[in-house]
Amino acid sequence: MNIDSIDLKTLRSWCELSRVALSHNIKQISGNLPASTGKMAVVKADAYGHGAIWVAEQALAAGCTYLAVATIEEAIILRQAEITAPILILSPYHAGLIEILIKHKLTQTISSEYDAAALLNDLETYLKTNNLTGLVDPIKIHIKIDTGMNRIGFQVKENISSELVPSVIKLAENGNLDLEGIFTHFAVADEPQKDFTQIQFEHFCKAIDKLKTKNVIFKIKHCSNSVAAIFFPEVALDYIRIGIAMYGWCPNSEIKEKLQLKPVMSFFSRISGVHSVSVNETVGYGQTYTAQRQTLIGTIETGYADGLNRHLSNTGTVLIKGTSVPIIGRVCMDRTMLDLTSLPKTRIGDKVLIFGQDKHGHYRDLDDLAEQAGTISYEILCGITRRIPKIFID
Numbered sequence: 001m002n003i004d005s006i007d008l009k010t011l012r013s014w015c016e017l018s019r020v021a022l023s024h025n026i027k028q029i030s031g032n033l034p035a036s037t038g039k040m041a042v043v044k045a046d047a048y049g050h051g052a053i054w055v056a057e058q059a060l061a062a063g064c065t066y067l068a069v070a071t072i073e074e075a076i077i078l079r080q081a082e083i084t085a086p087i088l089i090l091s092p093y094h095a096g097l098i099e100i101l102i103k104h105k106l107t108q109t110i111s112s113e114y115d116a117a118a119l120l121n122d123l124e125t126y127l128k129t130n131n132l133t134g135l136v137d138p139i140k141i142h143i144k145i146d147t148g149m150n151r152i153g154f155q156v157k158e159n160i161s162s163e164l165v166p167s168v169i170k171l172a173e174n175g176n177l178d179l180e181g182i183f184t185h186f187a188v189a190d191e192p193q194k195d196f197t198q199i200q201f202e203h204f205c206k207a208i209d210k211l212k213t214k215n216v217i218f219k220i221k222h223c224s225n226s227v228a229a230i231f232f233p234e235v236a237l238d239y240i241r242i243g244i245a246m247y248g249w250c251p252n253s254e255i256k257e258k259l260q261l262k263p264v265m266s267f268f269s270r271i272s273g274v275h276s277v278s279v280n281e282t283v284g285y286g287q288t289y290t291a292q293r294q295t296l297i298g299t300i301e302t303g304y305a306d307g308l309n310r311h312l313s314n315t316g317t318v319l320i321k322g323t324s325v326p327i328i329g330r331v332c333m334d335r336t337m338l339d340l341t342s343l344p345k346t347r348i349g350d351k352v353l354i355f356g357q358d359k360h361g362h363y364r365d366l367d368d369l370a371e372q373a374g375t376i377s378y379e380i381l382c383g384i385t386r387r388i389p390k391i392f393i394d
Contacts, residue, residue: 003393009349012301013269014389016356017050021262023062025246028259029226030063038239039063040222041246043078044070044090048247049307049381050265051390053081059246060085068241072097072106079104088142088181092152098122101139107180111144111152113163116171123176135176142181142220143168147203148196149187156207164207165214172216181220182208183241189228190252197228201235230255249366249377256367263366266356267384269302271320271348274340283337284329289314297328298340300352305333307384308354309373312336316372319353320346322362355380 008014030039041064047055056067056078068088069075075087088107093115101108110116119141127134145164146153155161172179184204188194204223211218221237226245229236248263250256276296283289283297300318304310308331316327320343329337340346351358355366370377 003391006389006391008391011270011389012272013267013306014391015384016266016268016391016393017054018262018264018266018394019058019392020394021248021264022055022058022246025248025259025261025264026059026062026064026242028261029229029242029245030240032233033229033236033240036238037236038065038220040066040068040088040239040241042068042241042243044068044074045382046074048244048378049384050247052077053083054392055264056081056083056085059242064242066239072100075106076100076104079106086140092144093119095122098126098139102126102135102137105137107140107142109142109144110167110171111146112154113167116167120170120174123174127176138176138178140178140180141171142183143171143179143218145182145184145204145207147184147200147207149185149200151185153184154207156203160207160210165210168211168216169214172214179216179218181222181239182211182218183222186223186225186228189225189231190250190255192231197232197235201232226250227252227255230258244378247381249381251367251376253367263356263363265381265390266358267302267307267354267388268356268358269300269318269352269354271298271346271350271352272301272335273297273299274346274348282329284313285332286330289329289337293341295328296340296344296346298325298338298346299335300338301335302352302354303332303334303336305385306388307380308336309370309375309380309383311373311375312369316369319358319362319364320350322360 041059043052043056046052066086068090070090090109092111093108095118144153145156154164171177186197186200188196220239222239224236224240226242229240248261277291281291302308310331312327313330317324325338328339353364355364355369357363366377370380
């Protein structure tokens, strides 16, 4: 919803989203790359909790020309919103989905001999069932290479998987398929001091070169996420996949400082109660916090049912008017307690910044909050639940 259509004072907790920040981040990430390098916006998991349709529309307006999702269901949601840009499904092909790929003109990842055989079998069945000799628009395919992540993909390390060449040739020989792309995924691109990214890139090039000897040429080669695009611009190739940095965050603080990333989403709550407790009184479920002094307690209307990670109990901090205050006791389902002793003038209704940036420029680093919770920023973003309204502020 738009900020002009709602009174923020009526909300217990909410998130504010900035189109300007999203556009800024995309520009900063691609700033040191050749103009010919395409940008693929990764909008899986509801665009890391930001809202896939909104992010996709804004990313395309900001210069991205391809979208990537994890599942076919995520792709369908974008098509139903009349988003016509190419969409790559990053997950392996599952039997029975051929008609959806054709109907919605989706690009499918093939990551194994099994994937390839399943797709070819489904395609043959589809053509026979519908009495067709061929498709009007070939299905676009991107080949996934596993260069060391050891997750999915044709294995290409010191040796090339025996499945790769015959599987890809079978796909290439089918006139109803367009082998548009080939890609891999880096494991430690945000740790440039390690040489593993370069090793993975060399393995990736080995796969490309091997297939080239079989006359299989790809129009789109991609391996870089947004962090790799900064630390390793020489491996950007035809496209980069922009993920977490597009949303304003990055586990590597050097990247955030260098690019001056801006948070696209900021999470707020309000103080709903203020009272004092005496020395040795306990706070919250399980009595996990004991006051060591006369303590001013503030309660906010945000809990783990809203997406505030329960591991922040007795460890996390939030901001009130730019001042950091600790979370005390266990994070509850619907609310959380804070130690306000350092801010005795805090009142019911005062705004609390959980992460992001407020209109006064106060900044709460999500990556720092995630570290306090023993997790990563991705998980916290994806964990914000539906009962938190998302407000577009620009």
